[in-house]
Amino acid sequence: MDSNMRFFNTPDYPFMKAIFTLFLLLSIPYCLAAQAPTDTLRYVVLTNGQLSGKAWLLPQGHDVTGFLTYNDRGRGPKLTTHYTLNDQHIPLTLNVSGNDYYKNEVHETFRLADGVAHWKNADEKKDIPITKPAVYVSNVSGMDAMLTQALFAAPNHTVNLLPTGQSVMTQILTHSLKNGQPVTLWAIRGINYTPTLTWLDSKGYPLGSIGDFFVTIREGLEADIPELRRLQKAEDGKFYRQLARTLPEPIPQGLVVQNVNLFDAEKAQLVPAQTIVVKNGRIEQVGSAASVKIPAGYRLINGAGKTVLPGLWDMHVHFTNPTDGIIEVALGITEVRDMGNTDALLTLRNQIDSMQLIAPRIAVMSGFIDGKGPFSGPGLRVTSVEEGIQAVRDYKAKGYQSIKLYSSIKPEWVAPMAAEAHRLGMHVIGHIPSYMTAEQAIAAGYDEITHANMVMLNFLGDTLDTRSMGRFTNVAQRAAGLDLSGPAFARFVQLMQQKHIAFDPTASVFEQMFTSESGQFDPTMASVANRLPGPVQRTLYGQGLPVPMGMAATYKKSFATLLDAIKRLHDAGILMVAGTDNYAGYALHRELELYVQAGISAAQALQMATYNPAKLSNRLGDLGTLTPGKRADFILVNGNPTQRISDIRRVDYTIKDGVLYDSKKLLNSLSIHHYSEP
Template identity: 45%
Template sequence: MALVAFLATLVSLPVLGAETRHTIMLGGNKAGLQVTNVAADGAREVSYEFTDRGRGPKISARIKVNEAGLPVAVQASGNDYLKVPVKETFTLEQGVARWKNDAESGEKKLTAPAFYVSLHSVPEEGALLANALLKADGQKLALLPEGQATLQRGDEVTLKSASGTRRVTSYEISGLGFAPETIWLDQNGAFFAAVSNWSSFILEGWESSVPELMELQGKRSSARTQESARALTRTPKGPLAIVNANLFDSQTGKSIPGSTVLIEGNRIKAVGLDGKVAIPAGAERIDARGRALLPGLADMHVHLSEHEGVQHLAAGVTMVRDMANDPDALLGFKRRFDAGEEVGPRIFMSGIMEGPGPFAGPTKVLVDNEAKAREAVDNYAKQGYQGVKIYSSVKPELVPVIARLAHEKGLHVGGHVPAYMTARQFIEAGAEEIQHINFVFLNFFFDEVQDTRTPARFTTVAQRASQLDLNSAEVRSFVQLMKDKHVVLDPTVTVFNTMMTRQPGTVGPGYAPIAGRLPPQIRRSLLSGGLPIPKGSEQQYQDSADALLRMIKLLYDSGITLVAGTDDLAGFTLHRELELYVQAGISAPETLRIATLNAAKVLERDADLGTIAPGKFADMILVDGDPARRISDIRNTDLVVKDGKVYEVDALYRSIGVLPR
């Protein structure tokens, strides 16, 4: 406590005219900068900008805090990640807090100290919150507009670099998301860093310290997740029988009421009608009470981050395909999930391959010739990856080379259609899968969008998709090519539906059913809008969102294999993805097949996964309702069995601050 009191005398002491610069890193590459200056009145003036494949925020903020470290005046303007203009203000005067931004406006008479969290925040605000919590009684503060934050001290370490030595301390802030967020302050309480495997913010000149800070955070996170895994995971002591279940057969698409499934260890021993399966004496029984029993779901397009394993499993997702990640971080997730040290799904891996340049994605795996491509493919194959993901800056002439090298190693080939290449050319060069439905449409808009690395890959589709004649010879020819080449589509249509239809200040239909259960600051983030929609174009964008669904139905009817992926909020988004397939006109049973057996077949693991059948892995979910009749019932998962271990969904959600149904 003495140290906390001492720090409280040091933190947030602004120095007039002082400037600090923090490097913003994505995937280990420098992507932008935060510059903070101290004005004459002590306010912090912050300029924050980074570029991520043509996207990225640019925000200028002015933040003034009082002696308790609480914001009393905030002004911010600029644009958000999708380049939508933003403006935000907050004031605290005579005990009354008032705030306004593009999604919210509110007023509250305060009866206790509270910290306003900007909807369009800059990294510096995390340090201000940490400082305010250090000064607060019990290191606890109410948040505005809602919520509560608490602070726990972490590690202290002396770092060394070309810039000298620096003593820094980590603090874990709970109440902002699904898990504690770590921020590093220096010996004077100033913002030093916030790091993760995906994005990092660190004092300029200290970029080389990111791995060391990540390792320290990882040790603390590992201790927490192991403790959580022990509390949340139940391993049956002997055989487990699930009886009186409405079993969904993903092979036939039929539901079989009155079914029994017998599990021994991590495998399914027997499946049959109630009374027809011999259940060993002493076996544990779970009475499904007529609820639906389905194979575990698969999300075929994720980018795993810390603490997302629980989100996936709670949503009934027992296997995921990671489509681009830091290899060390991803292999770490896989090892811990497989060992039961952390709760999470089975992981299959597709390694990103990108070309160098100003639009390069957040990865260090950059290839621009055959030798580098061979090295990358060989490394992915050696590490147990199932595929490679070609990204947007890869030179078109290198695509057939990568495809050949990958196929020689038995790796699946998919990805984004690179710049200056059509989807047709991508397939003809050897791609077996296309990620994202927008690239299918861009095949027909090559006259306008040849460089697919800019936001035009979103906006042009939003403006033109509804005008594309799906019965045209050009479209039919392309669909036939996909069929002839057995090309798989991973639509991630929820992402685009949200971009094209969500208006600021409202929670879209995809998340409305669960928004009230989410932690306050996560729920609040859902109020931000999608693409910048020109005034008067709202219906046009909605019509284009509808056109994406019509294309998905056309592809399905034409025999194209679909797999369900999200590339968005872990777990919850897959439910919406499946709802949209049904909205497109695909039946609920066929949609469930897409999310189970199709995934297993594309991963070439259908001998072990994708159906509930003897000999297969015991991966299944118990759902209150019948999603084979009403797809939205998939949101009502009660119980998850993964690798023979049992998880109560309510307990999983409570562990990450999500209210039970």
């Protein structure tokens, strides 16, 4: 179930924009003024346990008003809303204004009059006749209270949705808070991939939204958060364990994929007419279809016209939502590197390894460390180099393989923290701290650079404050003018070569941020948007940065410069790994397409999602290639992605530890259409 929906992701911590959407779609409506009147329902916004914002809700008969604001490293929304209801709690009018997470101006209106629904926002202008009552789902704010009030009052707790669909709310359990107030956990279906959990009071108003990192809660009820989270997670667990029991197909007798084209990930080339034999979770045989004998009783899959590849890696995720895991496995991802999370990650990893959840193996965990301050990211926050060194040791003790340093770390702390990480055998990666360049970070001990914008910032000097939006806007506005054929870039490439620095570009997030347009689907998801549930599709519009007047072409040229840098670094022999920090599963496919768009061959792009991650993660003994004795982690694709990279989207089966996952069944369980369906 989606107690933390992830329609959107953002660089550095992908579920932050998802949480913004969760808050908007499923939490609290917002108001016309920042000062709350008396008798309001007041809420606090907590990120990583720290106060980061506020919200309030004021119902007055048929009129409802509210307000929301929070700060996430200089980003975050400030939204005001007013809506009116009829006697059946169906919205008649809606007005939303303010700014969204990336500071884009927001203005949305809706009205229902004379049997026609009229709405307008940055992406849509619609006039739709309706014949039965329906609740408008805002493209900006969503209105949980607006939706939950209607569901709460409706017969069978069922309402029709505008523009499309139907939503049903089911009571899960009741609970008494510490103050004796009764609250109810409900599951709302029809607005996301899976039922969405929300806590309501006895009148149907939201109590809050309880996530691991991000929480909204009624003011004064903060002490109830741990128990509400525990109860919510227990219900989540029931749902996902049921899927994990019914969707995988164990193959105790063994599996054979016959007469298939096999991708040799080490050499980045295709080997035709091969047969691969699997037994007890391991690859037993690989060889020409003519020479491999098929053992009796093994399950046989005809691979004619298809390609088998090692399971894909996404080297930049923040795994919080089990729904994402199902999508990722369905789309061929068998391993991920988590790039910063709460300690809940350890529990999730154990649940995945014990097959209680369908999800990729969390092959690498990166401990997130940032300096304490107004722009701090999630994870451990430190106030001195001594605390930073201790944080490195703490992560090592918990089994983490790498550390991720973030933007508020003081530059002079990097070298001693990196030295301690290296002493403990840990990999050092991260954002380049504010007032530091990538070259300086490499000299101080970085082993890898994450995000292509961090490479571009190297050539904009060490005087920039990149703790907030500046790390995006400076690159969007200035990268177009950089000369990548000049000596500065050549020296940087040489330094990366000499120090054996790896690179995780996350290109798709910058295509999203620099090139998205209002009224158009986010380019990361444009080719698959029509496969998703209707309410989810509408969240995919225009996810870019605010673009100053007359600079749209510059932003797009800056993205082209990022792709040029990726190609040049690849050609220079820099070890590159495919990571996304973006939508689950689909973003990795787009990431590989962008590498090819940059001029890298399709086979080499696939190598960046198979062999290279296993090499960087010291897992080639078990993963990364299809050779006898290794884990049976591979995918069967309908087509030849070494010739046409977009064929990587045509996954039929994913095999992980010898267990078969039917891509169509997994996606259909989330109301997503498979590529093979109309």
